[in-house]
Structure formats: C-alpha cells, structure tokens
Amino acid sequence: MYKLLDQTKLQKFVWRDSDGAQIPFYLDNTDYQQFVRDIKSGAQLNDAEGNPITGSALTTFLETLP
Amino acid sequence: MATYGQLNADNLTSSTGGVISPNITSLRNRIINGAMVIDQRNAGASVTPSGTGKSYLIDRWCYLSSQTSKFAFQQNAGSVTPPNGFINYLGATSQSAYTVGSSDYFLLSQYIEGLNVADLGWGTSNAKSVTFSFWAYSSLTGNFGLTINNNNNYYYPYLYSIPVANTWTYITVTIPGPTSGTWLTTNGQGIAIQFSLGAGSSLVGTSGTWTSTGYLGATGQVNVVGTNGATFYITGVQLEVGTQATSFDYRPYGTELALCQRYYETSYYPGYVVPTNACPNYVHISIGNASQSYVGAAGAGNAQTTGYVYYRVNKRIQAPTVVTYSYSASTTGVASKGWTGADLSASTAIVNNTASFGFSIYNNSGSTATVDGFSIMIHYTSYAEL
16 A cells, blocks of 8 residues: 655655655656556555545546656 | 796686686676675565565565465575585575466566676677576475576576485576577666576476577476475576686675665664664764754744765665664654654654655654754665666
8 A cells, every 4th residue: 555745845755555665756766666556456545644546536646657 | 047837728617616717806797696695684584575576585686476475585594504605595495385376486586787787788699698607405306497588578498407405506507698689788677587486387488598488487397386395595696798607706795785785775784684673873864953843844844854864875776765764663754863762753754855875854744843962863775676
C-alpha cells in the first residue's frame, strides 16, 4: 500500500507502507517503476490524508505520472 | 653480471582455482561483491524474502521468484569453511519441498550496470567473449543451472556440475560474446547474472546457446527449491573479459564497499542490521537556534527544510529512494532530538529533495516539535539498485 506525500513540493514522493520508503517520481528509480506497476495492478493508493484514491481520480492520477 | 631468465608458459594456474594474474587490483571483475564480503542491510542475519519482487540480500545480490518464502538467504549460512582465500559466501536454504510449476522461477541474481560492461560490445559484431567463474557448494549433486542475459531479449542458459555434495567446486564458463540482442551501455541494467534455484519446464533451454527466448534456467538442471532444507552456496563470483578465468580479483574492503554504495548506502555502521535501535553511528544535523522549535505548523519552521545529508558515494541515479529512521525506536519518517535521542512525532523526517549526492529532510508533522542540543539526528538508507 502506498500513500502520496505532499504533492506541492518541487519533487513529488510516495510513501511505501511496507518499509517507510520515500520514493521519488523518477523514471530511472526501480522503486518508482514498481510503484507504477503495483498501482496499475490494483494496489491501494491513499492521498496525503489517508483517503483511498479510486475510480476516475486514480485514472487521472496515473495519466499525470512521468 | 646479473642474468635474467624467461618463463615460457601459456598460463600459470593457481592451486586454488583460476589462472594467476598480476597481484594488482585491476577492477577486471565486473561483478561487485563477488566475494560476498559486504552486507550493509542485514549484517550477516538471515532473510526470507516474503514477496515475489526483487529482494536485495547481501550487497548487489538479489532474489527474484514467482513464489514467496521458498528460500532463506544469509551471508555464511550454515557456517561451513569457505574456499581457500575467502572468508565469506552467500548461502541459500530451501524452506520446503516445492514442486516447481511450468512457469515458476527462483533466481539469485546480480544486475551489472551497463556503464560497467560497455566495453564488451555485446549486441555488435565486435562482441567480446567473457569468462564467468565462481565457487559453488550444495547439499545436492548434479547439474545446476544459470543464465546470463539482458533481462529483455537475449539469454544464455548454462548447466554446470557439482559432483560431490557439501564440497566446494570451482566452476568456469567461457561465453562467446553475443552479436545480437539489446545490451544497455547506460546506467541501466546491462547484464544479468542469474543462478537458477528452480525453473519450470517452460523457462529452461539448451545449455550453452544464445537465444532470444526468455530462459531462466537450463534444461536438465537440479531444482534446489524442490528439496526441503537443501543448501546452495556461492562465492568468488567473477565475470571478466577473455576466454580464461584468472584468480579472483580480491579488492580492498573500502573499495568494494564504495562500489556497493553506488547502489545502496546506509548510516548504520557495518555489523548493525538495518534498522537497529540506538545505533551510535547516526547522522547529527545542526539546526541552529535551540530556543526555536525547528518545525511547527504555526511557526516559521512549518514545512522547513531542517538538514541535508551528503552521501559518501554518488548514486547510480538522479533520485534515489530514501528511508529515514529515528534514533531510539527506528521509526520511519521520524527524526530524534539531537541531545537526548528522544524520538519526535510522526513525519518529522520527510524527504524534501533527493539527489544523486544526498537528500534534504523537512518536517511535515503539522505540529511543533521542539528539539534539544541545537540539533536532530536520524538514520537513513538510500536505494539506487538496478
């Protein structure tokens, strides 16, 4: 499970619950690559407040990823 | 008058395996941590990967499988005597008697960065041959499998024999340079070296032949995963240009550690498992005026960057993953007070910026956290593996 961290920063990050990793949105980062694969295959993504991102909101989010 | 002789020989062979080469550190071995000396993550402790994604074990060596929890891995597992000239090995122990399905795979791998094998010319008409050598030890006997590939469209399965159980066997394999396939020469994945601890019938191919089929093992190989308690140990792993194995390129510890740190670095001192509570090798960050809270939702410190950590070695990529830990309880994303070491509240060590040379942290707790000793302290890991 993942949680978005503050998306107003210059660099955007996601928090991985399993180990507390702070993963930047960066294509060469293999953790980021895995994050994208996980989310596309149904892993849960929460916003910074802990609310699940689903449906059209998730689709829109995926479209904005690098 | 001094006289000088001449030694005429094709090569000089070491009694412990391989052709003797000049006693210099040449970095001719493209494998990093081939002697299994560096274990920044686990400090010699056993790990049993519970997922199917890549799990890094000792430095630069990872496990990838289609089934969870089938192997335990440990530096010097089973405490057998390593081959002469070595003090460490990486051990895998099967956790069950698993019947391998046709599409199953169990791989102990090292991914070599493309920049470190660019001179091989693989995928071109000038492709150079390489020789792969290592020591292997198993409770099982027979033919074992490995594959060398680009993890994309070109694979070289190979069978090698361990004829005697629980005895170190020196293996050498000369591999003709592939003139086809897409082989990265960037900071991406260049060559994958994979020891197959099990592979299904659809994933094994003819030994000693380059193919575009994605084989992850060799036809006729022993599946270590199929025997409960079976062991498989390796050390002295070397990949070098040429058609002969030379003696192991044993590099100074500091050099090997630095090579590993291009891909993974931690503040924990060697010998401490990541994370360890109250490990004294912490990062101490001065934050200025002790009378101020260093952070605070209502104060000047709100969302303020509180410190910067410079790596000892620049990382492979521009933006590595970072995990921050508190000093006292090893809580992720949390900083500790610099004088007492008491942990602050959640989200007091959130990464603000990650770069190849370091990272900054800031407070994102939403509330004031007063420090002491003019400072905070954290532990960290940085991950830039392939």
